Amino acid sequence: MIRLNNINKSYVMGSNSLHVLKGIDLHIEQGDFVSIMGSSGSGKSTLLNILGMLDNYDSGTYHLSGNLIQNMSEKKAAQYRNDLVGFIFQSFNLISFKNAMENVALPLYYKGVPRKKRNQIALEYLEKLGLKDWATHMPNEMSGGQKQRVAIARALISQPKIILADEPTGALDSATSYEVMDILKKVNDDGITVIIVTHEHDIAAMTNQIIRLKDGLIHEIIRNGELKQFKKEYTHGLEAAQIPSYV
């Protein structure tokens, strides 16, 4: 499904060059539920952007569904994004002057679906997420959890193969975060690959596979079976972190 081979990426800032990704090798199967973790600056957002074809990489190869993604024109990239990928963002990124239904229907507009049909499909997706009554509401009339559910509906409507979520729960309280994670889990059960970037260990623990990045390299990959171990380590880490505050 997703195959990354020695991906390198650096940002040039004036005379300095910042090497963000230093050779990522990654293989994600169809239907995986993956979280990417790491401290800030470890390159996890950059990795997600490359996965979502929002950014180019410098060297290496990236295959998505058997297609080599490399130096493609903006138009081609836009088409791939529209067909294969659904995005969910920390700050929801809904268009403020369109109502929930129109926001959800937007990807279909770029697929050339007629207005009536795309609005009907959008309503179906909103209903699945329990937001049918909110279809005509503007984003600023909704709570954070509702906005994120609208965003998920928007990501799903084009029936993508991958959902990329950049800190989907970062702006939500923990109860709503778990709700959103439940939805993503259901989405994953339908066979769609879900990749989320997160800071929060409890959110990451709900996924099947955790990729930890450190300084632009994959530090460790924790698979489903080892998650219990991970949880223990995480608790231990927390305790360890708390010690200095008593000293």
Add this chain to the structure above:
Amino acid sequence: MLMILLGSGNGLSNGVAANFMNDAVNAMWIWRGETTIPYEGMKSGRPIQFHNDDQEIVQKVPGVGVSSGRYFMGNTRYSYLKESGEYTTITCQPALKDVENLILNEGRFINDLDIIQKRKVVVIGADIKTALFKDSVALGEYVNVNMVPFKVVGICAEPGSTQNRNAYMPLSTAQMIFSGSNKLHNLALTINATTLEESQAIEEQIRNVLGKQHKFDPKDEGAIGLYNKLENYIQTMKIFQAIKIFIWIIGIGTLIAGIVGVSNIMLIVVKERTKEIGIRKAIGASPSSVIGLILLESIMITTIAGYIGLVLGTGLMEMINYFMMQGAEAAAAAAANGGERGESIFLNPTVDINIAIYSTLLLIVAGAIAGYIPAKRAASIKPIVALRDE
């Protein structure tokens, strides 16, 4: 803005064109003079006299349309019952009607039969009719012209002129009754020419044939006088073309200023909507669809604003037109009471539907130009930059 400029420019040229229309634009007048250059052994200062056969000669020159000889009788006394007055009598041939664009209010003009049969008929100007006949019917009545009774067959007016104090009678009749010779004072004719060069060529040919006939140097400017209306007309029209071009330049200048303004606004709009455009691109909007979005918006802005301007401008023009029409009517009324009226050089300052359509198209093009740079910028927005949390 462009509308007002174009409208007033149109008004100016319409007005002048209407003044020219008083006579046929391709009219030419030839009058006699004195030779100023010795020719074939004859001294200068010899007067030239036109005769009836000169008109026939000129008529044969290629490029001459219709022609008429004219014999002025100066002040002639016209009387009917107790009313009488002195007016200018122009004796002519039927073609003069076309040369001078005379309008017949009633009856007919001199025709060929009048000339052949030397009928004693007269076409009087509208003012003469008013003075002699008041409100009674003039057609078919007999007026005494220098004590000779003539039948009134028509009442005419010169377009654009408020003084119709001329009377027209058949050349042959007048020559027989009043002068007893075949002399002509001048020749009026129309020429079939559309360009300055053509008309000047015809002019030269006329000088040549008349020079041969009367034995004067064709280059002798004094021997015969010649007024070429087309030459004058073309020159004036050139001036108006220049004015029109000038007006267009100013108009386009204002338009460019407008384009820059709208372009700036659109740049700000794009900046404000960076995030939205980023979202759209992340969702799968291609660069071309983003350009389309911004261009459409820009075209909408310019077209709506432009249309309001168009309506306002046209409204203003119509208003000016309305008041000027009233002014013209008042002036005509004053002229009818014996007052004098200056010819207006400003007529019908409106723009026609074609210009309105063109300017609408122009607005759309302007909108597209105004929106192009902002749209390009919008298309080059990188979604990752746009979506970065502030």
